[in-house]
Amino acid sequence: GGGYSILDPLLVRRDTFELDSINLVDVPELTSPDSNYSAFSDQDEETEEVAEIAHPRYKMGLDFMDSTAVDYDNALLNTGFGKFHYLLLTVCGLIYMNTAIGITILSFVLPSATCDFQMTSEDKGWLTASPMLGMVIGSYFWGCLADTKGRKIVLIASLLVDGICGLISSVAQYFWLFMLCRFFNGFGITGAMGICFPYLGEFQPTRYREKILCWMEMFWTVGIIILPGIAWIIIPLNIKIDQNAFLFNSWNLFVAICALPSLLLGFWLCFFPESPKFLIECGETDLALEVLKDIYGSNTGNDRNDYPVKTLKEKEKSGGISQRTNKSIRALSMRKPKEFKLLWTEIWEQTKALCKPPHLKHTALTCIIQFGITSSYYTLMIWFPELFYRFEEYEQAHPDKSASVCDVSSIVLGNVNGTYVDDFCGAPIEDSVYIHTIIIGLACIPTSLWLPLCVHKLGARFFLVFSLVVAGAVTIGLYFVIDSTQNLILSCIFEALTSLGISLVYTVMVDLFPTNLRVMAAALSLTFGRGGALLGNLLFGFLIDLNCVVPIVLFSSMLFVSGLLCYLLPNTGTQALD
Secondary structure, three states: OOOOOOOOOOOOOHHHOOOOOOOHHHOOOOOOHHHHHOOOOOOOOOOOOOOOOOOHHHOOOOHHHHOOEEOHHHHHHOOOOOHHHHHHHHHHHHHHHHHHHHHHOHHHHHHHHHHHHOOEHHHHHHHHHHHHHHHHHHHHHHHHHHOOOOHHHHHHHHHHHHHHHHHHHHOOOOHHHHHHHHHHHHHHHHHHHHHHHHHHHOOOOHHHHHHHHHOHHHHHHHHHHHHHHHHHHHOOOOOEEEEOOEEEEHHHHHHHHHHHHHHHHHHHHOOOOOOHHHHHHOOOHHHHHHHHHHHHHHHHOOOHHHOOOOEEOOOOOOOOEOOOOOOEHHHOOOOOHHHHHHHHHHHHHHHHHHOOOOOHHHHHHHHHHHHHHHHHHHHHHHHHHHHHHHHHHHHHHOOOOOOOHHHHHOOOHHHOOOOOEOOOOOOOOOHHHHHHHHHHHHOOHHHHHHHHHHHHHHOHHHHHHHHHHHHHHHHHHHHHOOOHHHHHHHHHHHHHHHHHHHHHHHHHHHHHOOOOOHHHHHHHHHHHHHHHHHHHHHHHHHHHHHOOHHHHHHHHHHHHHHHHHHHHOOOOOOOOOO
């Protein structure tokens, strides 16, 4: 198989090494020698190789492990770190990348779809808001299911909803149907976004977990970069099918292609196991042990039956066990009325647990922080391109003059709240739109690399505070922008920092909440975040008309407050998952 066994050889501290009574599964630094060269590990300079212990196949007195119950974190260490973890990071990263595509796709579709559906500006507003509304409604729905029925099955279901509705929307011939499908796209994609971080994190040993989760930000960045590239290739194509009231243009093809990754990822995910941490929470330790054996075999190339852990410790109080029936909540049927009612009773009990000590503080903090980041991010990232166009228009009309944001924002405002059909129906998207979006994505690469490479040295809390406070300062800087180039620079910095902050909140939450509440907590914060984004988009037009300084002050203040609140979060990444 080409891999190393976790026991072949062991690195053990000199002061804890006693050959007569060594308990391999309790060694905290237990790891494969190869892990010292892993991109995801930090070298421990104090660890010395002082002895080599033979593989279990040599039968050197290791039979004691057959009857020793091992806690989950040490059992996970015994699986090693290798092929399985890299594949899992790939599939979860691609899911997160797919959410970036699903959330931003409408910005490229809207100009072309306006002509086919004869949309008014009011219609465009509703279409833009529909997926965000789907996210608000869907976030907690998927979170509740994931914490009761399982991470894997719910993640697959959310991806299938997104993919199927995306395909239907690509051939929709009526505006109301297209808008309904985009609503369910948002409904589905928000489930995938909220679940992929906890699902990935629960497979990671403590020493790798935070770093692995931080690499997810790079996948988001790749999604931001490749989406305009795909749009630039497909949308300008001269594709038009017009037969018997059926119309299919290049933008429809673009929507269909962007729907395929959700379906493919859902299919690929079928070959991955349920989270063993969740299985233990549900009292299914035997099944969790089988999963860990498979991970061991995949990582080391050895026979799965050589896995040294034979018994897993059961949780004294499992949140995945119904207190009324003493049955696994995961085993409850959605088809039987009594069990369906019991399932939602358990969901309500877990929801109440989030809103009571000791979890209340972390629930409130993460929801407020997520509200501040997400509302600012989505509102301003929609405004930046519009501001860029207005700067270009002003510069063409007045080539020798500069203008403030307030001057430029007053241009064409008379058209914003109208109900006319766009006069530029059918006009192609300018190449500058694609170029600037790609530049903004490329600007995120340095921070996406800096985060996972330095998170163990600086801590996730440092990155959260830094990204939000600097993003707040960048927002204030908008008031002093006088041309399109300065606007582009600020939008690059803003995108890089705020997207970093959003990913970090998901990363930190994996450590803050126990297994039976983890996805529900992430979903609740996601609901607050998407609600803030929806509210920000609805109010922005009113605020910018009232006074252009108002939204700048409002959103910069929200980012500053969110950054300061991050100081109240505990340090994460050093403790085993509860």
